[in-house]
Amino acid sequence: MAVAESAITRKVVERASGGQRTRDLLFRLSLLLCLFIAVLFLGVLLVDVVIDGAGFLSPHFVTSYPSRLTPDTSGVRSALLGTLYLMVLCGLFIVPVGVAAAVYLEEYADPTRWYNRLVEVNIQNLASVPSVVYGILGLAFIVRGPVDVWGLGEGQPTLLAGALTLGLLVLPVVIIVSREAIRAVPPSIREGSLALGATKWQTLWKQVLPGSIAGIATGVILALSRAIGETAPLILVGAGAFQLFDPKVDGPFSAMPIQIFNNVTESKPIFQELAAAAILVLLILLLLMNSAAIYLRNRYETKW
């Protein structure tokens, strides 16, 4: 071949054949189709929910208690407040515990030790345990069991128990995301700090954590938005619906997914519309949180 090639043919760029172009085009179209299927279902779902629920969406809907008897004027107040409380308490639990665990694994743990490797593997696995399992765990150990948060609920469901259960559920995610953020701080920054005579503690608090705070905050918000969308664990730890009172940390509580679930199971058609409106409220909350995560990442992320 090489011998037969003349100087002229080596300089001519071969044109793509028609078959090649068609194949290329078909491949691109099929990729687009797959994307379209995914987006289409989401779009249909959204449109359907908006058509059903938009009519109910009003300030009144957010501030009124839900009711089986007078659905026309009911709302989601107790459920929305329950979700917001859960979010705050869950955040207060997962931020210190999750970040501390991540700091230990990244900065202090010797990866050659078997127990550190065991912890690492387990965290990866815990992140993929079904949420209903966490619900059972919460029921057995936090609501009824030995933890029962200082006997607050005396075996009865409490909001704190729900928040801790959701916290356990998303903790592995927080640890994994925080570890990635901490690992993204280059070793040269740690060396630079230590070489100036800073202690490991000072290096951690003044260089490593500030350098990874944007990543950690983003991860925490995304974890929380997963937590507040969860239904199964809350059903198991005893969250209620149609509650006519505001939730208390040490008392019974409701949450948006539970309220939606209960609306859907009612027989009167109006409850389907109420469920759709409640879904919209939850979606708006989730979108706001995800936007906050994106904003934080873009605004505060350190480009190394």
Added chain:
Amino acid sequence: MERTTPDAAAPDTRPGVRASAGLPKALPKLDKREQPAAAREAVFKLRDVRVTYGGVAAVEEVTFDLLENEITAFIGPSGCGKSTLIRCLNRMNDLVPSARVAGTVLYHDQDLYAGDVDPVQVRKRIGMVFQKPNPFPKSIYENIAFGPRVLGMKGDMDEIVEGALRKGALWDEVKDRLKTNAFGMSGGQQQRLCIARTMAVEPDVILMDEPCSALDPISTGAIEELMLDLKRNYSIVIVTHNMQQAARVSDRTAFFNVDKLEEGKRVGKLVEFAPTEKIFTKPDDIRTEEYVTGKFG
């Protein structure tokens, strides 16, 4: 470069000097470079130092004295252990869990690896500048202020920052943008910022691990000039791949080479340690001569 009169704008604020300010005793310190080498005190005394990573020796049989107010260069081919060795001098190797240092490393006759020595205290006295500029993701001002703050140094922070930036020959370039992020500086400026940052904590020795390998020739020139200026008050050890650089700036040069052992094992060894002029003109060892004349490495 003015070298005999202390720069009025960059007063020597090291504790030892400040304590004796006004006393004639403080003056001879600056003139030490005029004295014969024998009169200078040794900053580091290394006796049969051997560094291993996970039991495998990286460099061994290192014995020499590094003198104060001198620039000592470590040269040699890749893998000869010169970076490993310089990291032993301020216990940066402690960060590598598998690293072990055998032999004796004395800093002003104090064993750096004695059981009761805190590596944090060692690094306060012996600063380090790294191969790749590593400014913190903060403002220029905060980069300098970080060290003095964590060490709890007393005094006006603005003055400390200005003093350090002047010592780093950077003040005039950055005085109007102290609050801007250090990542916006050029590579050469970043490296001088890292040197200035080290100056701010008033160390005694500055270790430089290939400080110019990521820089262009003009920035390299600026840093070399800075080093010659700094050696009046500091002792400097520099690892360099650039033999011309060693010849230009250093007073003494240590040449390391790789010994190939059986089974493909390699270990770095100190071949020759002598005044730089001798190393580059009439070295005792044939391997040194071959290396500095470019026959290998």
